[in-house]
Amino acid sequence: MTAVPSITLNNGVTIPQLGFGVYQVPPEQTKDAVLTAFEVGYRHIDTAEMYRNEAGVGEALKESGLSREDVFITSKLNNGYHRRDDALRAADESLAALGVEQMDLFLIHWPLPTIDVDYVETWKAMIEIHRAGKARAIGVSNFQVPHLRRLLDETEVVPAVNQIEVHPYLTNEQVRAFGAEHGIATEAWSPIAQGAVLGDPVLQRIAERLGRTTAQVTLRWHIQRGDIVFPKSVTRSRVEENFALFDFELSDEDMDAITGLNRDQRTGPDPDVFDYIPS
Structure with a gap:
């Protein structure tokens, strides 16, 4: 089985650099999708309370027969639970849905x-969750530099991870650089821009030369930059394709050409103004 490289977070916890995401996977399809990912070789699953499919992840883990220690599980605090007591309760609900005693990573x-x-008050609740042993590591998602700076200035715990939108059309260099400076690992969601980059001529030329798909080239770009990625698909062939990233490399010229595609183009909301709270 292919060995996926790991990244050591700022508290010593190690996370596989490549994972499997279940965003927009319907709850009734999640178990089978995750079981397929396990069969292919993934050992890192990224879910969230907002996705409403944590239970499917838990069912897949139980059915897989894999040791709990061999699977890295991330979930995220839902937007309606930012008050302290709500956050503490939500963490317990995630643990129950996942069927585990401890999450590997829990994010705002x-x-x-x-x-x-x-x-900041929500982050203090996350620190409580971590100290209670309910998550091995805690972090944030979609935090901009001013948000991160406040956490560092006003609390004593640096996030282990910041999960942000990153892809060749939104390289998000300022947030990534701040994270690198302060020991905060970058996780990249929407790593292929929801498919928007797949027809890009630069990526197509590189892919053709290497005998790879544009998705593989884009994901390999993330890996070589040091991002943690977790592409999503419910199609086995795509799940396998997205895992086949470790038997080729991009040249420095390829890397620079892909990074040069940046156009600050988001596929998701702007974190500075996004205020959606699920009903």
């Missing part, structure tokens, strides 16, 4: 800077 899903609950 969005900073929600325009609502009346300060994300």
